[in-house]
Amino acid sequence: MAQAGRGSAHAVRREDGLAVFAGIVMVLIGVFHAGVATATLFQESFAVVLNSYVFSYDVTVWGWVHLALGAVAAVAGTVLLAGLPGTRASAMIVVVLSALAAFLFIPYQPLWSLLIVAVDVAVIWALAVHGHPEQD
Secondary structure, three states: OOOOOOOOOOOOOOOHHHHHHHHHHHHHHHHHHHHHHHHHHHHHHHOOOOOOOOOOOOOOHHHHHHHHHHHHHHHHHHHHHHOOHHHHHHHHHHHHHHHHHHHOOOOOOOHHHHHHEEEHHHHHHHHHOOOOOOHH
């Protein structure tokens, strides 16, 4: 397999790779949110309900929140992969909302929530170092 040289017009920039990484992982985050939403909505014993938690909502509400976030994250990741202009800032907002929802869901599913927060932070980093705002 031939590789592009430094002066080649087909050289892949690091920033482009980070944008592709962020887009793919955002679609994966969307699938994860949809998976936990499905489990929460159809199997009530999936999430442990705590009475003393400040943000203790009905587990069904959390299921719908994660389902909506999953759909939005998957669409935002797909749009980011398409390379449409101006998508980096909106993708960052979606990922921040995903991390916030996962953080608030920690008492119900700690391991899943911390995994999503960690992946969201990686996507935020990839989007923050990708390109310049005037390129969006």
